[in-house]
Amino acid sequence: MTTTTLFKIGDIAKQTGVSVGTLRYYETEKLLHPAERGENGYRYYGTETLEQVQFIKKAQSLGFSLEEIRHILEVRFSGEKPCELVQDLLAEKINQLENQIQQMTIFKTELEEYRELWGKTPDDQEFSREICPLVASVPLKASIESLTPVFQSI
Amino acid sequence: MTTTTLFKIGDIAKQTGVSVGTLRYYETEKLLHPAERGENGYRYYGTETLEQVQFIKKAQSLGFSLEEIRHILEVRFSGEKPCELVQDLLAEKINQLENQIQQMTIFKTELEEYRELWGKTPDDQEFSREICPLVASVPLKASIESLTPVFQSI
DNA sequence: CTAAACTCTGTAGCCGACTGTAGAGTCAAG
């Protein structure tokens, strides 16, 4: 007699905070390998599933897509040393994060500049004749050259 | 006779780098108010549309959603001073960005810690018996208490 | 004058990560 600690999908859902629907969805996406099925067709999961779901959540919160997570999990379950791939993915993700952080920091600085700009505009100054100071002061980066407009009378 | 500089949708597309389809989509989303229509049903745009599309692109690149942009534009076209709303949205966006940057920085640090951890693991150490060091070392933040598992023999 | 290039409307599809629904079967408490 082999007694195992098994959870039904609802248990996993409650404990991980991930909905039942999402867990089934993860299965279709190969993120949770097909759980053992009872004769009733029910999925039964072991405790390692709890860890795995937590891992998925964690990885997701770290900005990994389900696709990437599946990739990691596949390697984990196939080879002895998923670590190399994982390291690569990790390094890649760190770079991506770094870039994103840089970009966002630049954006934030830009936005702060605009905020300053308007914060200091005493409302009815000359250039509030503009359609909207915001719109007006946002620099147009794309070139507005080489335009061949249609001249027409209406 | 009133001579106006008018552009057809394709002209706007070429000059802004936004596709014709997208421009029409923006119209359905109230981001570009209904352009003047010729007898042929064609949309004809003035130069201000160029600015407006550029504004949309810019705002988008700053992380504003089309919904937010429409909001700004609505105020711009209805009241005298959309600036207050814009300031509020701006402040909100800056906060959001700050939070995101913080989060991402924390994530990045976490990931770097993992990278270190594995970089220093000479492959066949004791704890590489774990399913996967990566998975194993990711801390589970959610509480795994109050669990009422199903005990079952298979 | 014709053919290519453009425009119109309306509708459907795409991505990722789900959520919701219907209809049927299963399990557990009282």
Place this chain on the structure above:
DNA sequence: CTTGACTCTACAGTCGGCTACAGAGTTTAG
């Protein structure tokens, strides 16, 4: 033994921001 809670499958819908297509009319270059 019934009732309610749970589970199953299969498929449709959601969101945002588009893109693609069909089928028809219009404009423009040669």
